[in-house]
Amino acid sequence: MTALPHHNASTSWFEATARQRLAALLDHKSFAEFLGPEQRETSPHLGLFDLPRQFDDGIVVGRARLDNRPIFVAAQEGRFMGGAFGEVHGAKLTGLLRAAGIHRQDVVLLFDTGGVRLQEANAGELAISEIIRAIVEARIAGCSVIGLIGGRAGCYGGGGIIAGCCSHLIVSEQGRISVSGPEVIETNRGVEEFDSRDRAFVWRTMGGKHRYLIGGADDFVNDNADGFRAATIAALAKRQPLTTSVLEAEQKRLANRLDRFGQAQDGIDVWTALGITDPVGLPGSATEAFLEQALDKRENANGAR
Amino acid sequence: MERDDILPRLFSAGHSVEHQGCLLFGEGTLGHTTPVDVMGITGGSVLGAEDALTLAGNVLNLIGKGMPRPLLVLIDSGSQRMSRHDELMGLSEYLAHLAKSVLLAQQQGHRTIGLLYGGSAAGAFIATALACDTLLALPGAHPAVMDLPSMARVTKLPIERLQKMAEVTPVFAPGLENLAQTGAIHQTLDPIADLADQILAVIGQPTGRDNRGTLGATRGGRPKAAAVAARIEALASA
Numbered sequence: 001m002t003a004l005p006h007h008n009a010s011t012s013w014f015e016a017t018a019r020q021r022l023a024a025l026l027d028h029k030s031f032a033e034f035l036g037p038e039q040r041e042t043s044p045h046l047g048l049f050d051l052p053r054q055f056d057d058g059i060v061v062g063r064a065r066l067d068n069r070p071i072f073v074a075a076q077e078g079r080f081m082g083g084a085f086g087e088v089h090g091a092k093l094t095g096l097l098r099a100a101g102i103h104r105q106d107v108v109l110l111f112d113t114g115g116v117r118l119q120e121a122n123a124g125e126l127a128i129s130e131i132i133r134a135i136v137e138a139r140i141a142g143c144s145v146i147g148l149i150g151g152r153a154g155c156y157g158g159g160g161i162i163a164g165c166c167s168h169l170i171v172s173e174q175g176r177i178s179v180s181g182p183e184v185i186e187t188n189r190g191v192e193e194f195d196s197r198d199r200a201f202v203w204r205t206m207g208g209k210h211r212y213l214i215g216g217a218d219d220f221v222n223d224n225a226d227g228f229r230a231a232t233i234a235a236l237a238k239r240q241p242l243t244t245s246v247l248e249a250e251q252k253r254l255a256n257r258l259d260r261f262g263q264a265q266d267g268i269d270v271w272t273a274l275g276i277t278d279p280v281g282l283p284g285s286a287t288e289a290f291l292e293q294a295l296d297k298r299e300n301a302n303g304a305r
Numbered sequence: 306m307e308r309d310d311i312l313p314r315l316f317s318a319g320h321s322v323e324h325q326g327c328l329l330f331g332e333g334t335l336g337h338t339t340p341v342d343v344m345g346i347t348g349g350s351v352l353g354a355e356d357a358l359t360l361a362g363n364v365l366n367l368i369g370k371g372m373p374r375p376l377l378v379l380i381d382s383g384s385q386r387m388s389r390h391d392e393l394m395g396l397s398e399y400l401a402h403l404a405k406s407v408l409l410a411q412q413q414g415h416r417t418i419g420l421l422y423g424g425s426a427a428g429a430f431i432a433t434a435l436a437c438d439t440l441l442a443l444p445g446a447h448p449a450v451m452d453l454p455s456m457a458r459v460t461k462l463p464i465e466r467l468q469k470m471a472e473v474t475p476v477f478a479p480g481l482e483n484l485a486q487t488g489a490i491h492q493t494l495d496p497i498a499d500l501a502d503q504i505l506a507v508i509g510q511p512t513g514r515d516n517r518g519t520l521g522a523t524r525g526g527r528p529k530a531a532a533v534a535a536r537i538e539a540l541a542s543a
Contacts, residue, residue, distance in 0.1 A: 034537050087527055087528075088533050091529065099541030102538075116427075122478075125427075130534075133515050136404075165401045177395070177397060180428070187455070193389055244369065265389070
């Protein structure tokens, strides 16, 4: 059992490391890591690029308790290679999710990723596909797979697609969920299509508040472990296996989104269509005021994911 | 191989596959005895939210019919569509929804087989070809996670150096052979032999757990993935 120092639960989730987030999120000293850094299971490919390796390949996986409930948990480290999925990094998560499906154990995933690690792009892409398949199989078996998004690297690329396969998503204002990152869109389509340096525009398009308002996330919490912990405990109490009717409901939900907001050019257009009283002031509003504005106005996935 | 060339070669007894924009829907009979549902994305098209939702809706309709039969997914796509509109709508959810629908179909008894006959890249590759239980390819198919010039820009390495490195490892460079070595492509078909017979042989094989890690280890493209996943699974089961 690897004991982690108990960490201040009010620390910024955005600023914290993966291990600090786990220490603050989970029940005190309940975390036991699988294949920890002492095993030195490093990337076999980064050496080719003369890049430093990390002994846990940028992801921490193990078992723990949350409000005394046993879970499997994984946390990506955005400070190492942007939390990107490489061969070993991805395989650790795949193995954990497969075990979850077999043992009907719920899983909590702390995302912090730019997507595929380009230096091992083919292995990373395939790892993402294997993770998605393992999540779907675990969810069909009845497990909850809960995603927490509020890290420095956001949840980009294939990470965004993995998040879309989770049963429940909890996001903070700093969290970003997207498949094509701002720089990638700008490089491919030009600055008129997407100005990656306009941070306010980026947040209005893929940030936590927007995702919460359109039903792309289920809970919006403060940027600290207290907020994420309380929402995760509440989410674990629900059970929503993946079935045909869940996906049929998601089909309707996503079609409705395109019908309602498909002509929008900016997040503000979407929020206006939702009936938000002060859409222009919304990015600046504090959590409580934001949740009050969102109440009864936002699109709610209601488990259709 | 072009879309209009491949359909008669797959379905000599005829088919009802029709174009709907850049998408394909319909059914055909492999050999003389095996009807299959068909859908596809063609012409190297990028995959945006609307088309991903249309494809997923088709899969859910097939599941709803309650008569599971093989689903052949034909793929010649680009990457996911990169746009302000798609990101504002949450394209990641649409791609995930499509991947989940294809995976659920397999679990409900539809044997899902992807046939990559052109390109595919990045998020579109994950949501279509890689979501199928078995992925086949024709020679000349050109899957990619990212092209080498873009990769050179991101990794800040000269493209000549990347090309040299690609000769010693299949782990990052685009191309059918590289992706096959990592285990992404189960089998590359013989373009001269009868295509329907080769697909029927695949349909006849039993399916089970995701074996792409083992394929990658055997073929040398992913030396560690299968072993690491197995070790974690064992530790988590202890």
